[in-house]
Amino acid sequence: MPIRLKDTDVVVIGLGMAGGTAVLPLAQAGIEVVGLEAGSWLTRRDFAPDELRNNVRGWPMAVHKTDGEAPTVRPNSSSPTTRGGHPMMNGVGGTGLHYWAQHWRLNPWDFKVVSETTRRYGASRIPRGSTVEDWPFGYDELEPYYDKIEYEVGVSGQAGNVNGKIDARGNKFEAPRRREYPMPPLRWTAFHDKMAATARTLGWHPFPGPAAINSRPYQNRSGCMYHGFCNTGGCHVDAKNSTNVTTIPRAQATGRLKVVTHAIVTSIEVDAQSRAVGVNYLADNTEYFQPAKVVLLASYTYENVRLLLLSKSKAFPRGLANNHGQVGRHYLSHHQGAGVSALFPFDLKCWYGLPAQGVAVDNWADDNFDHAGLDFVGGGNLWVMSDRRPIAASGMNTFGMAPSWGSQWKAFVKENADRSHNAYIQKTTLPYEENYLDLDPEVKDPLGFPVIRITAEFKENERKIAAFCQDKMEQWYRAAGAVQIQRAPVGGAMTASTHAYGGTRMGNNAETNVVDRWGFAHEVPNLGIVGASVMGTSGAHNPTHTVQALSWRTAEHLAKNWKQIAT
Amino acid sequence: MADEKPRVITRREILKGAGVAAAAVSGAVAAPSTVAPSTVAPSAPAHAAAQRATPLEALTAQEADLLDLITARLIPSDALGPGAREAQAVRYVDRALAGALASSRDAYRSGLAAFDRYCRMSRGKPFAELAPVDQDSVLIDVETGAATGAGAGFAGSSAQFFAMVLNHTRQGMFGDPYYGGNANFVGWDLLGYPGVRTQVTAADQQALERNQLKPNRRSAYDNEMFNKATASAASEGSHHAD
Numbered sequence: 110m111p112i113r114l115k116d117t118d119v120v121v122i123g124l125g126m127a128g129g130t131a132v133l134p135l136a137q138a139g140i141e142v143v144g145l146e147a148g149s150w151l152t153r154r155d156f157a158p159d160e161l162r163n164n165v166r167g168w169p170m171a172v173h174k175t176d177g178e179a180p181t182v183r184p185n186s187s188s189p190t191t192r193g194g195h196p197m198m199n200g201v202g203g204t205g206l207h208y209w210a211q212h213w214r215l216n217p218w219d220f221k222v223v224s225e226t227t228r229r230y231g232a233s234r235i236p237r238g239s240t241v242e243d244w245p246f247g248y249d250e251l252e253p254y255y256d257k258i259e260y261e262v263g264v265s266g267q268a269g270n271v272n273g274k275i276d277a278r279g280n281k282f283e284a285p286r287r288r289e290y291p292m293p294p295l296r297w298t299a300f301h302d303k304m305a306a307t308a309r310t311l312g313w314h315p316f317p318g319p320a321a322i323n324s325r326p327y328q329n330r331s332g333c334m335y336h337g338f339c340n341t342g343g344c345h346v347d348a349k350n351s352t353n354v355t356t357i358p359r360a361q362a363t364g365r366l367k368v369v370t371h372a373i374v375t376s377i378e379v380d381a382q383s384r385a386v387g388v389n390y391l392a393d394n395t396e397y398f399q400p401a402k403v404v405l406l407a408s409y410t411y412e413n414v415r416l417l418l419l420s421k422s423k424a425f426p427r428g429l430a431n432n433h434g435q436v437g438r439h440y441l442s443h444h445q446g447a448g449v450s451a452l453f454p455f456d457l458k459c460w461y462g463l464p465a466q467g468v469a470v471d472n473w474a475d476d477n478f479d480h481a482g483l484d485f486v487g488g489g490n491l492w493v494m495s496d497r498r499p500i501a502a503s504g505m506n507t508f509g510m511a512p513s514w515g516s517q518w519k520a521f522v523k524e525n526a527d528r529s530h531n532a533y534i535q536k537t538t539l540p541y542e543e544n545y546l547d548l549d550p551e552v553k554d555p556l557g558f559p560v561i562r563i564t565a566e567f568k569e570n571e572r573k574i575a576a577f578c579q580d581k582m583e584q585w586y587r588a589a590g591a592v593q594i595q596r597a598p599v600g601g602a603m604t605a606s607t608h609a610y611g612g613t614r615m616g617n618n619a620e621t622n623v624v625d626r627w628g629f630a631h632e633v634p635n636l637g638i639v640g641a642s643v644m645g646t647s648g649a650h651n652p653t654h655t656v657q658a659l660s661w662r663t664a665e666h667l668a669k670n671w672k673q674i675a676t
Numbered sequence: 677m678a679d680e681k682p683r684v685i686t687r688r689e690i691l692k693g694a695g696v697a698a699a700a701v702s703g704a705v706a707a708p709s710t711v712a713p714s715t716v717a718p719s720a721p722a723h724a725a726a727q728r729a730t731p732l733e734a735l736t737a738q739e740a741d742l743l744d745l746i747t748a749r750l751i752p753s754d755a756l757g758p759g760a761r762e763a764q765a766v767r768y769v770d771r772a773l774a775g776a777l778a779s780s781r782d783a784y785r786s787g788l789a790a791f792d793r794y795c796r797m798s799r800g801k802p803f804a805e806l807a808p809v810d811q812d813s814v815l816i817d818v819e820t821g822a823a824t825g826a827g828a829g830f831a832g833s834s835a836q837f838f839a840m841v842l843n844h845t846r847q848g849m850f851g852d853p854y855y856g857g858n859a860n861f862v863g864w865d866l867l868g869y870p871g872v873r874t875q876v877t878a879a880d881q882q883a884l885e886r887n888q889l890k891p892n893r894r895s896a897y898d899n900e901m902f903n904k905a906t907a908s909a910a911s912e913g914s915h916h917a918d
Contacts, residue, residue, distance in 0.1 A: 153901070154903040155902075155903055157899070158872050158896045159852050159854070159896045159897075159902075161851045166776055169776065296878060298881055298885070334875040335876040336873050337876070345874060345901070458881070458884050460869055460884065461873070461876040461880070462876075462881075499850040499863065500847060500850045502867055503846045503850045503863075504846065513842065514815075514819075515750070516756075519751055519752065519754065519756055519759070519866070522866070523756055523866055523867070523868075526868060526869070527867070527868055
């Protein structure tokens with residue numbers, strides 16, 4: 110029998126960007142919180158600018174629970190599965206410790222893909238087989254929370270629309286925001302300036318993208334040092350605003366958040382009334398039961414779905430909150446592949462900087478352009494950044510101009526190591542009936558529990574967006590002087606992703622969604638779920654800001670309605 | 677974390693601390709070699725062995741000599757500057773095989789033995805005795821998988837072995853010198869990488885753009901603020917985050 114611990118108000122499973130955000134409004138409201146985290150605390154001393162350790166060897170200083178739980182992958186239900194790695198990590202702050210920290214709001218269209226597509230182009234334009242729904246609320250309802258997160262954690266950026274007033278320096282396609290960002294955007298290099306100027310000659314509207322990285326000192330933490338090791342690297346001056354340096358320490362300071370590290374949660378328990386009563390976890394080879402009035406599930410998309418499917422009981426024989434068979438459905442991984450590579454005849458001076466320091470073009474994102482003559486819906490965000498390290502540079506695309514070793518190769522990299530560039534293009538991705546997560550019937554984690562199986566592939570709509578965006582990106586690169594261009598394939602199987610959405614989708618209809626508009630399970634009223642697993646669409650921008658805004662909103666709703674939800 | 681205890685102590689660190697005689701150590705770590713000593717040609721490998729400033733930690737002398745010849749063709753020293761040999765890429769691989777890349781130790785043992793056998797079978801000579809152009813043709817056979825199944829005994833495709841060696845050679849050429857390679861920063865100089873810094877000011881970036889930024893010849897771990905304890909520990913996971 111597990112050791113029964115002292116009761117708490119809320120137990121949070123996972124202290125990454127979702128759970129690590131939710132703990133603050135709860136603790137501030139006087140609620141006692143226990144946060145269970147599989148990883149450990151890492152600090153700036155652990156974040157050396159070391160490409161071998163960070164980018165090649167995958168963070169040996171961290172706990173790697175995720176590696177043993179890496180999902181299996183197959184494009185469709187008649188294909189065999191393969192198994193790759195798990196792209197996320199464990200630790201207080203989660204993958205926020207080493208993410209790129211691009212911190213975008215979604216576009217209003219992303220919340221209303223069905224109704225807006227139908228209104229503008231007719232219902233037949235919704236891709237066949239898609240299970241997409243409008244979100245249960247629009248952008249306006251999330252705006253206060255986006256604003257909250259921008260100021261609570263610190264986001265650098267250039268506003269493009271403050272209360273309807275367009276500022277040409279920012280993104281003219283963004284929805285109205287109530288005020289400016291708390292910090293100016295990260296600085297640009299000469300290459301950024303050149304790419305932005307080129308975009309303007311094409312009639313496009315380039316702007317600096319938003320980042321959860323301090324562009325100047327903020328909340329007693331340093332500004333960015335631009336040292337070039339931000340991509341999959343932790344910040345040595347705490348300028349990257351992951352929850353381990355922002356919301357979690359503030360929640361701890363209230364005295365009402367207890368952080369438990371190295372805790373592996375194995376199941377969520379329910380009583381005869383279908384109410385969650387606490388969670389079982391393993392730490393130092395000892396089993397514990399943490400009773401709680403409310404359970405907040407805040408691990409990553411794959412683990413959120415997995416823990417629900419593993420938590421079977423009399424009331425929930427197919428897994429917790431899954432009596433409608435919706436857990437694992439409406440899965441999508443962001444179409445962020447299908448990039449474009451360019452070779453320039455001059456050095457780009459990209460050795461320093463960071464992926465979040467970039468030029469964005471949103472002219473071809475979401476529904477910012479007329480799709481009347483096109484055969485797809487949605488679009489992509491074009492992103493040009495400064496990010497290069499020596500080992501990665503040595504593995505550069507040789508554009509068919511040199512072999513991969515020997516004197517010819519050496520001459521090629523000597524000349525071109527700083528002349529190549531890879532565009533990052535995030536694209537609208539929709540959920541489909543045929544794309545889903547379930548438990549793998551064969552592959553198990555080190556504890557003997559089944560891992561998640563991803564059955565998913567990019568469909569026609571996503572592949573058409575990819576080809577369209579590659580055309581635009583090539584046009585941009587060529588106009589800026591690129592002499593060689595290579596395009597990646599437009600997309601096949603959806604492998605385990607850093608942008609994984611759905612599986613516990615949010616919606617008013619309990620027949621097609623796992624959680625309600627506030628993030629609480631339709632079938633288990635005191636079980637909240639936070640993270641991108643509640644999102645039903647991806648938009649064309651990184652998910653973390655929306656994840657944090659939704660987490661704050663769910664936690665605030667819980668605090669305001671404590672009696673109804675907790676008893 | 678701040679109070680973390682060193683969990684991994686490499687043989688190299690023990691050696692450094694204790695100053696153990698090299699002879700005793702090489703005896704202690706020598707693994708049974710599948711490359712017969714008699715097959716080692718006198719000239720080039722002897723040169724490599726003479727260059728070896730520090731004792732081997734995982735590879736045998738024969739393995740290290742052959743690997744040195746291979747890496748010297750993968751990234752050759754030529755008119756454009758020093759190559760993998762000068763970077764001491766083999767020292768990097770050897771140390772890594774005793775630590776973070778220990779899981780690749782067997783692949784090197786069997787791969788280098790198969791490489792040697794393939795060379796003798798197909799060219800009638802050990803690799804060391806071939807002219808550079810012939811050495812390259814052997815490497816192309818191994819790279820393309822053509823050396824697979826010819827009786828040499830590559831475990832799997834020879835292309836797999838080649839890809840591993842190329843990958844690790846690049847790591848040894850372009851990684852942080854803390855790990856034993858990139859000696860005298862020759863790899864970073866080749867690429868024009870101006871070095872690891874903890875801060876790049878706007879003025880630094882502008883100097884870089886004017887080709888006036890002075891290369892910073894330091895390892896990340898020359899900065900006292902960073903914890904070395906886990907730098908050589910193993911983790912096979914590859915984490916990408918955006």
